[in-house]
Structure formats: C-alpha cells, structure tokens
Amino acid sequence: GAVVSQHPSWVICKSGTSVKIECRSLDFQATTMFWYRQFPKQSLMLMATSNEGSKATYEQGVEKDKFLINHASLTLSTLTVTSAHPEDSSFYICSARSVTGAFFGQGTRLTVV
Amino acid sequence: QKEVEQNSGPLSVPEGAIASLNCTYSDRGSQSFFWYRQYSGKSPELIMSIYSNGDKEDGRFTAQLNKASQYVSLLIRDSQPSDSATYLCAVTGQGGSEKLVFGKGTKLTVNP
Numbered sequence: 586g587a588v589v590s591q592h593p594s595w596v597i598c599k600s601g602t603s604v605k606i607e608c609r610s611l612d613f614q615a616t617t618m619f620w621y622r623q624f625p626k627q628s629l630m631l632m633a634t635s636n637e638g639s640k641a642t643y644e645q646g647v648e649k650d651k652f653l654i655n656h657a658s659l660t661l662s663t664l665t666v667t668s669a670h671p672e673d674s675s676f677y678i679c680s681a682r683s684v685t686g687a688f689f690g691q692g693t694r695l696t697v698v
Numbered sequence: 699q700k701e702v703e704q705n706s707g708p709l710s711v712p713e714g715a716i717a718s719l720n721c722t723y724s725d726r727g728s729q730s731f732f733w734y735r736q737y738s739g740k741s742p743e744l745i746m747s748i749y750s751n752g753d754k755e756d757g758r759f760t761a762q763l764n765k766a767s768q769y770v771s772l773l774i775r776d777s778q779p780s781d782s783a784t785y786l787c788a789v790t791g792q793g794g795s796e797k798l799v800f801g802k803g804t805k806l807t808v809n810p
Contacts, residue, residue, distance in 0.1 A: 689734075
C-alpha cells in the first residue's frame, strides 16, 4: 500500500500555544488529504478536507480559524492547532487517497496541559 | 445524513474460528467500500477495499458487498489473536466524493 507519514507522533504543549502537525504522502501525489480527530473509544471524525493550492473545506462545527490547514504541495499538508486548550487534546490523524485506497498517517497524539 | 452502522461488539471468537463483521450504510449512491483495522492507540490500517457486488478474497479476509441491501461484510477465516482489534467500515459518497464516512467500529477479540 501507499505510505503516508505524519509528524510528530506525539506532542505535549502548554495551553495557549500553537502546534503544527505535518502529513506527507511519501510515494504518491495527493491533491486531497483529510484530517480526522479521534477521542478515546470513539470513531474517527472528519475535521476538514485539505485541497492542494486552495482553501480547505471544513466540516460543520470545526473552527477554521482554530485549525489552520495548508496544503502547500502535492505531498504535504499541515494542520496547525492555534491557541490550544486542554479540550483540544486528542488523536489527530491525516489521510490521503491513492489509486488503491485511502491510507492513514501514524497519527499525532496531542496533549495540552 | 450519511450514516454507516456497525455493531459495536465486542465480538469474541476462539482462535481458528471465522469472525464475521457487518456494516450497513444509508447513502445508496455510495461507490467505494473499505475495511480498516485499528489497534488501540494506533491509526487505521487498510485491509480490504471492494467496489462491486459480490465477494473479494485476500488471504484470510473476504469482503462481501450487496449494494441492493446496502450491506458490506468482512469475514476473517482462521482467526488469530493478532486479529484482535477494532474493525472500521468506511464508505465514500456518491458522485466520486473522496470523503470517507466511518462507522463506529466493531471490537473483535480472538481468544487463544
């Protein structure tokens, strides 16, 4: 299968600071990538669709000014959690579609203290 | 509202048995169907994709799709303890949408 790399795999930050998460497709190009959030014992919730060269599309209820998405190239999308608060602590996962299916990055466990 | 429904389980089977996981979806226009395996604390891993009615086999895994019934299933033969995980059913929308809608997952435990 295709490889999607996400970095960092875990991060602890202080409340009020910002955190950037990178998602790269290593062996294919992805015009579209997806960002999910998963709380413990719950399913994946789509936050936004990242489009190369244009603005991201956010799902209902997701604050676009808080979760900044930049899809700078066909292999890189970034999610920045701005002014993070403890309730933003979660498992963030990116995904990209190749011809064989949708593949996920390793996920980033964010803890805001 | 597009929905994907799965029995949350837990589903418990003995080692060597067949595990059967089921999923129904509400969007009749859905075109692509996927099964993912997610170990605790890890991200989902694609194990099967299916696009047309019928069965698709890959090793110990068989995916079955029935679009008329809006039903997709996953059979795991000769279940192993390492198969213990949460299995997520995912469906794309109609019109070539790349968005995946996930079910809440079924937790499978294979007992040695």
